[in-house]
Each structure stands twice: as C-alpha cells, then as structure tokens.
Amino acid sequence: MEKDWICVLHTEQGFQAEIAKEILENEEINCVVLDEHDSNFPSIGEFEVWVHKDFGHKATDLLKDLTH
Numbered sequence: 001m002e003k004d005w006i007c008v009l010h011t012e013q014g015f016q017a018e019i020a021k022e023i024l025e026n027e028e029i030n031c032v033v034l035d036e037h038d039s040n041f042p043s044i045g046e047f048e049v050w051v052h053k054d055f056g057h058k059a060t061d062l063l064k065d066l067t068h
Helices: 014-026 053-063
Strands: 005-011 031-035 047-052
Touching: 005 014, 005 053, 014 031, 014 047, 014 053, 047 053
Parallel strands: none
Antiparallel strands: 005 047, 031 047
16 A cells, blocks of 8 residues: 555444545545455455545544444
8 A cells, every 4th residue: 555544443244434535535534445355255255445644533433333
C-alpha cells in the first residue's frame, strides 16, 4: 500500500468492506478496499479498508460499530 496509508478495517465479509467504503466516502475520506483472498483458496483471506493516516482516527471512529 502507499506510504502513509493505514488499515482501519479487517473483515472476512465483502459487504462489510463495501459498507465501510460508503461510510467513509460519505464523510469525504478517500479509501481503498483490498481483497486479500488467496487465489487458490478463495475462502481463505479477508478484505482490508485503507485510508491516509491523517484520517485514521476519524475513520476508525466512524467504523467502530460496523463489525460488532
């Protein structure tokens, strides 16, 4: 990932990553969703949501209830 970007969400559920992306974009926070699933074993892996470190605290706060 690019320098100065941090991961703010790890999830096995693609829909949660997409919801997180929508929440962040609605707050004008640029983000990237990475699909870290193994190409040989698609059931193994997770999705990650990354933001620039300047928005890390705000993004974490916005997403805190998403995976609970």
